[in-house]
Amino acid sequence: MTVGVALNWCRGRGEEHGWKLEGDTESVRMAHKTLFRPTLILSLRLNNPPFSLSHNPFLHSQPPFPFLLNTHPISLPSTSTCTTTIHLWCSNYTTTTTTTTTTTTTTVEGSEKCYLDLTDEELMRQCEMDTFKTSGPGGQHRNKRESAVRLKHLPTGIISQASEDRSQHKNRASALNRLRSLIALKVRKTVDLDAYSPPRELLQILPPKSSIRGSDCGPQIGPNNQKFASGMQALLDLIFAVEGSVSEAAKYLGLSTGALSRLILSDDSLRKEVNDLRASKGMKPLK
Amino acid sequence: MKVTLTSVYSPYCFPTLLKSSSLSTLCRPFCSSALPSPPTCVKPQVPIFLRPPIYSNKLCDLNKWHDWAKGVAFSIGSTFVHSDNGPDSSILCRELKWLMEDAVEVPSLDDERVRMRIDIEELYCLWKQRVHERRPFQYVVGCEHWRDLVLSVQEGVLIPRPETELVVDFVSDVVSENEELKRGVWADLGTGSGALAISIGGVLGSGGGRVIATDLSPVAVAVAAYNVHRYCLQDKIELREGSWFEPLKDMEGKLAGLVSNPPYIPSKDISGLQAEVGRHEPRLALDGGIDGLHALLHLCDGAALLLKPGGFFAFETNGEQQCKALIDYMENNRRGSFCNLEIRADFARIQRFVIGFRQ
Ligand SMILES: C[S@@+](CC[C@H](N)C(=O)[O-])C[C@H]1O[C@@H](n2cnc3c(N)ncnc32)[C@H](O)[C@@H]1O
Numbered sequence: 001m002t003v004g005v006a007l008n009w010c011r012g013r014g015e016e017h018g019w020k021l022e023g024d025t026e027s028v029r030m031a032h033k034t035l036f037r038p039t040l041i042l043s044l045r046l047n048n049p050p051f052s053l054s055h056n057p058f059l060h061s062q063p064p065f066p067f068l069l070n071t072h073p074i075s076l077p078s079t080s081t082c083t084t085t086i087h088l089w090c091s092n093y094t095t096t097t098t099t100t101t102t103t104t105t106t107t108v109e110g111s112e113k114c115y116l117d118l119t120d121e122e123l124m125r126q127c128e129m130d131t132f133k134t135s136g137p138g139g140q141h142r143n144k145r146e147s148a149v150r151l152k153h154l155p156t157g158i159i160s161q162a163s164e165d166r167s168q169h170k171n172r173a174s175a176l177n178r179l180r181s182l183i184a185l186k187v188r189k190t191v192d193l194d195a196y197s198p199p200r201e202l203l204q205i206l207p208p209k210s211s212i213r214g215s216d217c218g219p220q221i222g223p224n225n226q227k228f229a230s231g232m233q234a235l236l237d238l239i240f241a242v243e244g245s246v247s248e249a250a251k252y253l254g255l256s257t258g259a260l261s262r263l264i265l266s267d268d269s270l271r272k273e274v275n276d277l278r279a280s281k282g283m284k285p286l287k
Numbered sequence: 288m289k290v291t292l293t294s295v296y297s298p299y300c301f302p303t304l305l306k307s308s309s310l311s312t313l314c315r316p317f318c319s320s321a322l323p324s325p326p327t328c329v330k331p332q333v334p335i336f337l338r339p340p341i342y343s344n345k346l347c348d349l350n351k352w353h354d355w356a357k358g359v360a361f362s363i364g365s366t367f368v369h370s371d372n373g374p375d376s377s378i379l380c381r382e383l384k385w386l387m388e389d390a391v392e393v394p395s396l397d398d399e400r401v402r403m404r405i406d407i408e409e410l411y412c413l414w415k416q417r418v419h420e421r422r423p424f425q426y427v428v429g430c431e432h433w434r435d436l437v438l439s440v441q442e443g444v445l446i447p448r449p450e451t452e453l454v455v456d457f458v459s460d461v462v463s464e465n466e467e468l469k470r471g472v473w474a475d476l477g478t479g480s481g482a483l484a485i486s487i488g489g490v491l492g493s494g495g496g497r498v499i500a501t502d503l504s505p506v507a508v509a510v511a512a513y514n515v516h517r518y519c520l521q522d523k524i525e526l527r528e529g530s531w532f533e534p535l536k537d538m539e540g541k542l543a544g545l546v547s548n549p550p551y552i553p554s555k556d557i558s559g560l561q562a563e564v565g566r567h568e569p570r571l572a573l574d575g576g577i578d579g580l581h582a583l584l585h586l587c588d589g590a591a592l593l594l595k596p597g598g599f600f601a602f603e604t605n606g607e608q609q610c611k612a613l614i615d616y617m618e619n620n621r622r623g624s625f626c627n628l629e630i631r632a633d634f635a636r637i638q639r640f641v642i643g644f645r646q
Contacts, residue, residue: 129634136372137606138635139450140552140573143423143563144374147432147449149634166385166432168449168634 115155115183116230120176127151127179129172151175158182177226184233185273191241196252198234205231207263211254223267232270235263244278246286261286329509332441334429340392340402347399349391352407356383356414363418371561373421382417382424386410389428421562431480438480438514443506445572447482450603450633451548455486457601457631457642458544462490468599470495471543476531476586478502479572481511481524483546488515488523496543498524501534504571531582532589542593548603549582551575579605580612587617591624594645607638614641 115123130150136142148163149171160182162174198212204221205228206213221227235249242248250260264286265271275285360379367373374382390410392402405413416422425431425446431438433447434455440446462469469491475484478500488498500515502508508528515524527534535542552573557565564573575581583602590600604610610630617625626646633639 138633138637139448139603139605139639140445140548140550141556141560141564142372142448143425143446143561143568144378167434167436169434169452170432 115187116180116233124176126155127153147171149175151179153179153183156183156187158186180229181269184229185236185269188240189237191237193241198253201227201230202234205235206253206255207259209259213254232267236273239274240277244281244283329506331439331510331513332429334439335404336389336428336430338404340404342403342406343396343400344403344407345399346395346401348407349401352410353387359414359418373561373563379418386428421566423563423567426567433482434486436485438482439510440480441510442567443504443569444510445479445568447480450639451482453633454483454546454601454603454640455490458487458546459490461599468543472538472541473498473544474535474542475500476547477549478511479507481514483548484511484524485514485518485520487546488520499527499535500524501527501529503530504569531585532593535593538593540593540595542595543598545590545594545600547586549586551579551583551605551609553577553579580609583609583613584616587613587621590645591621596645598645601640601642603640610638610641
């Protein structure tokens with residue numbers, strides 16, 4: 001579903017169901033800027049929900065949003081006002097919602113970055129998992145070793161899959177690792193260059209010769225380390241903020257342009273992401 | 288921007304998924320001691336991947352076999368898919384790759400010779416069985432990869448299914464929040480290869496918790512014993528041969544948990560099963576009687592009797608209809624025995640499991 005379709009739906013059918021767009025289109029704020037899949041958050045307000053939101057997977061009542069596959073139960077505190085804010089994530093690939101009551105305060109700022117801080121279980125909870133299409137009743141009826149796994153990270157629409165292993169369990173683990181790298185590569189956070197100071201996870205992937213890297217950062221973390229993804233994400237945030245200029249980014253990191261180029265070239269997917277950006281800005285690729 | 292992470296949509300619960308498993312120690316291949324003699328005289332077969340690489344073959348002969356086998360796989364096209372929803376060429380080719388992985392020792396001896404765990408002549412034979420007789424791939428290689436385990440299987444024992452992997456997540460979720468259940472005695476009824484019992488043994492960890500696994504089939508008990516031993520869990524998992532609760536008379540009101548994936552296919556559906564299943568897997572493991580509920584209802588009755596208050600159970604079923612029938616039975620015919628009954632879906636979104644607690 002595209003953002004446009006979601007918006008129109010909210011304005012049209014949504015209102016029939018008692019859903020209202022909060023404020024005007026102004027309140028539709030840019031939330032995630034995934035590179036090739038623009039994602040928005042629409043804030044909807046709902047007084048006295050006309051239906052119950054439940055994550056009960058075996059209740060097959062048709063949800064009012066056709067794209068609202070499932071939601072977590074919202075327990076509304078009986079004493080407080082029953083206003084529910086629904087954050088609707090829309091992207092070209094997927095749409096999902098999170099819900100929060102106005103009395104809930106457990107909100108996290110800048111969640112794009114936070115995806116990588118989540119534990120495997122938490123990240124998995126944000127995903128929809130499919131085994132590849134099966135027809136028929138499954139279970140004892142079948143022998144087809146359908147161990148391939150596809151994960152769809154609902155907040156961003158990023159899809160990762162794994163099928164190389166013979167056990168579904170292990171394919172799940174590989175798909176999740178792959179998802180982390182994809183999130184690092186594709187989910188961008190805006191950076192305030194005036195007040196920029198590199199986050200620790202970025203410092204950790206820099207070579208020791210960086211002039212701003214303190215000795216407390218420990219040894220340099222390389223691409224084969226699981227922690228590399230978070231550093232790579234922060235590095236890409238910076239490179240996007242300086243519009244692909246490696247020499248500019250290098251200044252913020254206390255490195256020579258050559259040293260930063262080498263770091264970028266050390267990981268194939270990182271190099272590709274930077275070069276795609278540079279190509280879009282008419283710059284020469286790093287080699 | 289505000290985003291609530293606590294309430295992000297999740298289609299299923301993945302309680303303790305992918306937690307680096309305490310089973311890692313289980314991956315050690317064999318215990319130093321010899322295998323125990325199983326309770327019956329059935330001798331379990333050794334899967335190909337565990338056999339010693341005593342055959343030396345020419346690489347060109349191996350390639351010749353491989354090309355032949357591939358040709359056989361391709362000749363099938365989608366014939367089996369049309370006849371009984373069986374495997375197509377691409378699935379057979381994937382299996383061929385796995386058969387090579389199990390049979391051939393890497394690295395090779397030199398540029399011309401490879402060491403193998405099975406003779407090439409026998410490989411020809413096995414592949415014919417796989418394709419022409421539709422013998423399940425897992426019986427051909429003698430094992431199935433299931434969660435983080437590699438379990439030995441053979442004719443007479445059900446090949447564990449990916450769907451069943453979720454039962455372990457349910458248990459893991461429950462015991463992570465309840466020390467008492469974690470230290471208690473669990474039962475896996477109709478254990479087959481021992482898949483659930485072994486994984487649950489790992490989930491219970493090094494506390495006092497243990498598992499009793501039962502099966503009516505002597506072959507299943509022997510193979511399960513072999514697998515339990517291979518993962519060095521013989522102190523944690525006890526095998527008992529017999530029908531459902533009959534070997535558990537000493538456990539009335541004492542079980543902390545009970546899991547089972549009993550036969551649940553309605554008798555009339557057995558003849559239409561995919562050949563790999565219907566012709567080769569044991570009917571005892573599949574046939575659940577007229578409506579498929581025969582064993583499941585019996586298990587509900589037994590759960591009421593054997594679980595202690597607060598004890599947990601999880602049953603796998605044929606799908607939505609059976610799940611609803613079970614819940615209905617528990618709420619009406621066993622009123623007051625159970626609480627927090629829930630239906631859980633598998634990854635193909637089929638309502639597959641009924642879980643709950645003893646009141
Ligand atoms: C569907 S298989 C499940 C095997 C294994 N638990 C798994 O999930 O892979 C059902 C098992 O129940 C066993 N079984 C059938 N009738 C039984 C009975 N009356 N008492 C105990 N076990 C029985 C079969 O031998 C078979 O191993």
